[in-house]
Amino acid sequence: MGMRRVVMVLGLAVAGAQVGCAGGEDETSGFTTVPMTSGSPTSSPMSGTTAPDDSTGDATTGDATTGATGSGQSASDGSTGSAPACGDGNVDAGETCDDGNTEDNDACPSTCVPAACGDGFIQAGVEECDDGNADDGDACTSACKTAVCGDGFIQAGVEECDDGNATDTDACTNACAAAVCGDGIVWDTVEKCDDGNQIDDDTCTNACASASCGDGVVQNGVEECDDANMTDTDACTNACIKAKCGDGLIQAGVETCDDKMETAQCDSDCTAPMCGDKVVNMTAGEACDDGVESPACNSNCTKAKCGDGIVNMTAGEACDDGNANNNDACLTICAVAKCGDGVVQNGVEQCDDGNAVDNDACSNACKLNVACGGWQWNGGCWYTAPAVNMSCNEVCANKGGFNAAASTHSGNQAGLHFWPQKANGSNWVNIECSSTDNNTNWGANGQAPDGNWKFGACYVNCACNK
Secondary structure, eight states, X not given: OOOOOEEEEOOOOOTTOOOOOSSEEOTTTOOEEEEOOTTOOOBOTTTOOBOOTTOOOOTTTTOTTTOOTTTXXXXXXXXXXXXXXXXXXXXOTTOSOOOSSOOSSSSSOTTSSOOOTTSSOOOTTTOSOOOSSOOTTSSBOTTSOBOOTTSSOOOTTTOSOOOSSOOSSSSBOTTSOBOOTTSSSOOTTTOSOOOSSOOTTSSBOTTSOBOOTTSSSOOTTTOSOOOSSOOTTSSBOTTSOBOOTTSSOOOTTTOSOOOSSOBTTBOTTSXXXXXXXXXXXXXXXXXXXXXXXXXXXXXXSSBOOTTSSOOOGGGTOSOOOSSOOSXXXXXXXXXXXXXXXXXXXTTTOSOOOSSOOSSSSBOTTSOBOOOOSSEEETTEEEEEOSSSSOOHHHHTTTTTOBOHHHHOXXXXXXXXXXXXXXXXXXXXXXXXXXXXXXXXXEEEESSOOOTTOOOTTEEEEEEEOO
């Protein structure tokens, strides 16, 4: 019939372009129409068959009589084809594009509405995602980009914040987490430091403040204490050092004074100087301080010494007149003068020979005795009995009495003195005896003598008091 067939060449249209059927290229849509010449074989992309230009257009070949399959166009002989549809390559009523395919990721999806962000179709090479909504808080933003930290949109359930910048020290970190103390990032103008740990006693506290004396946190290895106050007289000083005696600060309720050292006004233990406090304060004039009188220390905190004028009874002093006069009431050994001490007390004693012999030159009452009428030996005045069978008490009855102390001895020295012609005998009884029956001087046996002892054949030799 010599009728010209028109075959549409399908192509991808740019977004928003319409498909045209005129010969040549539509600059607006980008789709191309190709005119067919009579007698030339051509391929129909819609039918997939070839037909000569003089074909009668039967239905099996898809010619102009029946219309190309899915073309929606009328054949030149006036016959009608199939109904218009999206994807037939023709921009029909209600369509704004038709690229002749059913691909949803090109510029014209299967809806024949130009591809746009938010249509639910991911346009290849243009969009990263398209979830068909305008919610910027899900995995796909309204700009059809995959949600990421730093895009300025807070992804619900994933990000705490998103400020769209690369500043890591503001209120929202580069990990899209709200800045908090302990995240290891110093929040500008808010935090002084942030070491990202829960150790409160290092150089950065758990409040993200630089550790300092007075912050109430004891910095390990740097501070001894930290009571977070400005009171310098409590247990922790303002230098964060534990208060102690000698630091120059008077600790309230604990110290009376603190001069850093011993002074006349302050003991070394930071108490006021006082004799008897057991703290020796030499600058306050103390030589010792035992708390009480002791053998080494007087009650006035001076060294105990006989002759210092202070009676120290614990040191054995009965008196101390503070002088070197040995003839007054107190001897230089700090003992009270008495008869028999061997020292004559002026105005009180006539003599003092320091013994208990009463019949020597000085009596036991420290008075001068008359000269001994017998033989002076062993501290006594010795006599021999004028007759046998007499006791020493009888012999000394008119000679001041029997001196048992002087008569106490062993040996027969008295008998040899009075009876040198008699034989030298051994110890016998407790009184020396010069016998008549065997002509022997028997010696005393060293025991305490018995002043009443007598023997019928013996002259006793006795020490009397005068």
